[in-house]
Amino acid sequence: MALIVQKFGGTSVANIERIKNVAKRTAKTFDQGNDVVVILSAMSGVTDSLIEMASRITPSPDKRELDVLLATGEQTTAALLAITLQSMNYPAKSLLGFQAEVRTDCSFGNARIVDVGARRIRELLDNRNIVVVAGFQGCDPDGNITTLGRGGSDTSAVAIAAALNADVCEIYTDVNGIYTTDPRICPKARKINRISYEEMLEMASLGAKVLQIRSVEFAKKYHVPVHVRSSFNEEVGTMVLNEDAEMEGVVVSAVTCDMNEARIVMKQVPDVPGIAAKVFTPLADEGIVVDMIIQGTQSGEKNDLTFTVPRTNFKRAMEIENKVAEEIGAEEVLGDENIAKVSVIGVGMKNHSGVASKMFASLAAEGINIRLISTSEIRISCVIDEKYAELAVRALHSAFGLDREE
Amino acid sequence: MALIVQKFGGTSVANIERIKNVAKRTAKTFDQGNDVVVILSAMSGVTDSLIEMASRITPSPDKRELDVLLATGEQTTAALLAITLQSMNYPAKSLLGFQAEVRTDCSFGNARIVDVGARRIRELLDNRNIVVVAGFQGCDPDGNITTLGRGGSDTSAVAIAAALNADVCEIYTDVNGIYTTDPRICPKARKINRISYEEMLEMASLGAKVLQIRSVEFAKKYHVPVHVRSSFNEEVGTMVLNEDAEMEGVVVSAVTCDMNEARIVMKQVPDVPGIAAKVFTPLADEGIVVDMIIQGTQSGEKNDLTFTVPRTNFKRAMEIENKVAEEIGAEEVLGDENIAKVSVIGVGMKNHSGVASKMFASLAAEGINIRLISTSEIRISCVIDEKYAELAVRALHSAFGLDREE
Numbered sequence: 001m002a003l004i005v006q007k008f009g010g011t012s013v014a015n016i017e018r019i020k021n022v023a024k025r026t027a028k029t030f031d032q033g034n035d036v037v038v039i040l041s042a043m044s045g046v047t048d049s050l051i052e053m054a055s056r057i058t059p060s061p062d063k064r065e066l067d068v069l070l071a072t073g074e075q076t077t078a079a080l081l082a083i084t085l086q087s088m089n090y091p092a093k094s095l096l097g098f099q100a101e102v103r104t105d106c107s108f109g110n111a112r113i114v115d116v117g118a119r120r121i122r123e124l125l126d127n128r129n130i131v132v133v134a135g136f137q138g139c140d141p142d143g144n145i146t147t148l149g150r151g152g153s154d155t156s157a158v159a160i161a162a163a164l165n166a167d168v169c170e171i172y173t174d175v176n177g178i179y180t181t182d183p184r185i186c187p188k189a190r191k192i193n194r195i196s197y198e199e200m201l202e203m204a205s206l207g208a209k210v211l212q213i214r215s216v217e218f219a220k221k222y223h224v225p226v227h228v229r230s231s232f233n234e235e236v237g238t239m240v241l242n243e244d245a246e247m248e249g250v251v252v253s254a255v256t257c258d259m260n261e262a263r264i265v266m267k268q269v270p271d272v273p274g275i276a277a278k279v280f281t282p283l284a285d286e287g288i289v290v291d292m293i294i295q296g297t298q299s300g301e302k303n304d305l306t307f308t309v310p311r312t313n314f315k316r317a318m319e320i321e322n323k324v325a326e327e328i329g330a331e332e333v334l335g336d337e338n339i340a341k342v343s344v345i346g347v348g349m350k351n352h353s354g355v356a357s358k359m360f361a362s363l364a365a366e367g368i369n370i371r372l373i374s375t376s377e378i379r380i381s382c383v384i385d386e387k388y389a390e391l392a393v394r395a396l397h398s399a400f401g402l403d404r405e406e
Numbered sequence: 407m408a409l410i411v412q413k414f415g416g417t418s419v420a421n422i423e424r425i426k427n428v429a430k431r432t433a434k435t436f437d438q439g440n441d442v443v444v445i446l447s448a449m450s451g452v453t454d455s456l457i458e459m460a461s462r463i464t465p466s467p468d469k470r471e472l473d474v475l476l477a478t479g480e481q482t483t484a485a486l487l488a489i490t491l492q493s494m495n496y497p498a499k500s501l502l503g504f505q506a507e508v509r510t511d512c513s514f515g516n517a518r519i520v521d522v523g524a525r526r527i528r529e530l531l532d533n534r535n536i537v538v539v540a541g542f543q544g545c546d547p548d549g550n551i552t553t554l555g556r557g558g559s560d561t562s563a564v565a566i567a568a569a570l571n572a573d574v575c576e577i578y579t580d581v582n583g584i585y586t587t588d589p590r591i592c593p594k595a596r597k598i599n600r601i602s603y604e605e606m607l608e609m610a611s612l613g614a615k616v617l618q619i620r621s622v623e624f625a626k627k628y629h630v631p632v633h634v635r636s637s638f639n640e641e642v643g644t645m646v647l648n649e650d651a652e653m654e655g656v657v658v659s660a661v662t663c664d665m666n667e668a669r670i671v672m673k674q675v676p677d678v679p680g681i682a683a684k685v686f687t688p689l690a691d692e693g694i695v696v697d698m699i700i701q702g703t704q705s706g707e708k709n710d711l712t713f714t715v716p717r718t719n720f721k722r723a724m725e726i727e728n729k730v731a732e733e734i735g736a737e738e739v740l741g742d743e744n745i746a747k748v749s750v751i752g753v754g755m756k757n758h759s760g761v762a763s764k765m766f767a768s769l770a771a772e773g774i775n776i777r778l779i780s781t782s783e784i785r786i787s788c789v790i791d792e793k794y795a796e797l798a799v800r801a802l803h804s805a806f807g808l809d810r811e812e
Binding site for chain 1: 488
C-alpha cells in the first residue's frame with residue numbers, strides 16, 4: 001500500500017512489445033494495492049530523429065519551437081501506454097507536462113523544474129487510476145512547452161515523486177543498477193546495493209550515465225528514495241538514499257572513468273593580479289565549462305596554468321587561448337585530447353585518511369603518470385593518459401576492495 | 407492590411423520541402439502587411455499511421471488516449487513550420503490547441519468547438535508575429551486534449567477566423583477550388599467563383615470532400631468568408647459567402663455524386679402505429695445514421711419501407727433489420743450496395759420551378775431508373791444504380807448549363 005513512481009527510459013518503451021511489458025509491470029505493482037504513477041521517455045531514437053528532422057530545415061532551429069517538436073516523443077509513448085493499460089482493463093490516464101503541472105523556467109531545451117503542482121495527479125490517484133505522465137517536458141510561466149534536456153525524464157520522475165511525497169521513485173533502465181565501476185571496463189565490477197545521494201552526484205557528474213545529475217540533486221533535496229533497476233528482470237537494483245552508518249563503513253564505493261575531457265596547458269603565464277580572469281572569461285563567454293584548474297607553483301614571475309574542458313569544445317578553446325596567450329604574453333599553449341579522468345568516490349572518505357596516497361601508490365605501481373589531481377570531500381580524481389584508463393580503473397577497483405568475490 | 411487565416415492540409419505539409427513552400431506563401435502574405443494566422447493539419451498519412459500503431463495494441467483504443475496520440479501529428483507540423491519561418495527570419499510562434507484556447511466539448515475523437523478564446527493569438531499578432539496553430543485539436547473543460555474528427559483542421563481554421571473576426575479564412579488544398587462537379591467524372595466541370603454557405607453545406611454533406619461540413623456551419627453562423635484555393639499555385643479559388651443576388655440568378659450551381667451509401671428495402675411492413683420506431687431505433691442504438699427514408703404508398707395494410715445507410719454499416723444494418731423484420735412480421739429485407747446518389751444543388755432553386763422535372767427528364771432520357779428521391783429547399787437527390795453514376799452526372803451537368811465553354 002505504497003505510492004510508487006516508476007520511470008521507464010527509451011529502450012524500455014522502444015516498441016509496442018516493450019510497452020506491453022511495461023504495462024504488465026505497472027499493472028502488477030498496481031494489483032499489489034499500490035498507487036502507481038508512471039513517467040515515460042520517448043521511444044529510443046525518436047528524440048534524435050526529431051532533432052534530425054528540424055536540422056534538415058536549419059542547423060540552429062528556434063529553441064522554443066524545437067521543444068514543441070520534441071515534446072511529441074513522450075506524448076506518443078504516454079498515450080500508447082495508457083491505451084495498453086486500458087486494453088488490459090486497468091484504469092489509466094495519461095497526462096502531459098502542462099497537465100501534470102510540471103512548472104519550469106523559460107530555458108527552452110534545458111529547462112529547470114521550479115515546482116510540480118500535481119493536483120491533477122492526486123485527483124486521478126484518489127480515483128484509483130494508474131497515472132501515466134509524459135516525462136522530459138514541462139510548461140513555463142507563460143504556458144509555453146519546455147523540455148528538460150538529455151535524461152530529463154529522470155528529473156521529471158523524481159520531481160513528481162517529491163511533489164507526491166512518494167514512498168519510492170523507481171528508475172527502470174537497461175542495466176541492473178549502479179555498479180562499482182563500468183562492467184565493460186572491469187569484469188569484476190559489482191552492483192552496489194545502497195549508495196548515498198552525494199556519491200551518486202559525484203558519479204553522475206563524472207560520466208556514469210545512469211541518472212541525470214539534476215534528478216539526483218532533486219532526490220537529495222527532497223529526500224526521495226530512488227531505486228535504480230532493470231526493466232528486463234525482477235532483480236532488486238540499487239537504492240539511492242541519504243547516507244547512513246552502513247555506507248560510511250565503506251571507504252570507497254565506486255571507481256569512475258571520464259574520457260570526455262581534454263587538457264590545456266598555458267606555459268609561462270605572467271603572475272599578475274587578474275590574469276586568471278583574462279584566461280577563463282573568454283571561455284565562459286562561449287559557454288565552455290572548465291572543470292579542473294591547476295596553477296603550477298614554479299618559482300619566479302611566471303607560472304604554468306593547466307585546466308580541462310569538454311573534449312567537444314577542445315578545438316574552440318585552443319583557438320581562444322592561443323589569442324589570450326598572445327595578449328597576456330604567455331609562452332605557448334599546449335593541448336592534449338587523449339586524457340582520462342579516473343576517480344574514486346565514497347562518503348566513507350570523510351572519516352578515513354590515506355585514501356589519496358593509496359590511490360597514487362596504486363597508479364604508480366602500474367607505471368601510470370598523474371597529470372592533474374583534484375579532490376572533493378568524497379572524491380579524488382586523477383587525470384592520466386587515455387591509454388592507461390582501463391588499467392587504472394581495474395587497479396583502483398582491486399586496490400580499494402571492490403572486486404566481485406569469485 | 408487585413409487579418410488573414412490560412413489553413414494548409416496534410417498534402418501541403420507532407421514533407422520538409424512542402425513545409426518550406428507553405429512558409430514562403432505565408433511570409434509573402436505577411437510581407438504585404440497583413441496579420442497572418444496559419445492553421446496546419448498533420449503530414450498526410452501521419453494520422454492514419456498513428457491510428458494503425460494504436461490498433462496494433464487493441465482494436466478499440468481508449469478514445470481519450472487516442473486523441474493524445476493523434477494530437478502529436480499537428481503539433482509536429484506546427485513546430486516545423488514555425489522553425490522554418492524563424493530560419494527565414496520571420497517572427498513565428500506555434501500554439502497548440504489548448505494554448506490557442508480552442509475549447510471543445512468532451513467528445514473525444516469527434517469533439518465540437520464550443521468557443522475560441524484567442525487571447526494569446528491576439529497578443530502575438532499585436533507583436534507582429536506569424537502565429538502557427540496546430541489544427542484538429544482542442545481542450546475540454548477539464549483540460550483534456552480532444553480532436554475534432556476527420557477534416558477537423560478546417561473547423562479549427564474557421565472557428566479561429568470567427569473568433570478573431572478575420573477578413574478571410576483561406577483553405578489551401580490540392581485542388582483549385584470548388585467545382586460544379588467532380589472533374590474526374592466530368593471533364594467539363596468548371597471552377598465555381600462564388601458559392602453560398604447553404605450550397606456548400608449541401609455539397610459537403612453529399613460527399614464533396616473539400617471542406618469539413620462543420621467548418622461550413624461555423625462559417626455560416628459567424629459570416630466568415632472562406633476562400634478555398636490551391637497551395638500549389640497562385641490562382642484565385644472559390645469564395646464561400648452569404649448568398650447574394652448574383653448567386654440567386656443561377657438555378658443549379660453544382661451536381662454531386664455520393665457512392666458511399668447502400669439501400670435497404672423492407673417489404674410488406676404492417677401499417678400500424680409505432681412501426682417506424684421499431685425499424686429505426688435498433689440502427690440508431692448502434693450509431694448507424696439513416697439518410698433517406700421512403701415509405702411506399704401501396705394500398706392495403708402493408709407498405710414497403712426503403713431507406714439508405716452508409717455503405718460501411720450495410721452488413722450490420724442488414725443483420726439488424728432481418729431480426730426486426732421477423733419480429734414485426736414483414737415479408738423480407740432486400741439490400742443493394744451498388745447505388746449512387748446524384749444531386750443538383752442551387753440557391754436559385756428557391757425561386758425557380760421545374761428543376762425537379764428537368765432532372766427526372768434528363769435521367770429518363772439516358773434510360774436511368776430512379777430508385778429513391780429526396781429534396782431540400784436547395785437540393786434534389788435521386789438514388790440510381792451505381793453503374794449509371796458517371797453518365798447521370800455528365801447528363802445533369804450539361805442539362806443545367808454547367809458545362810465549361812469550349
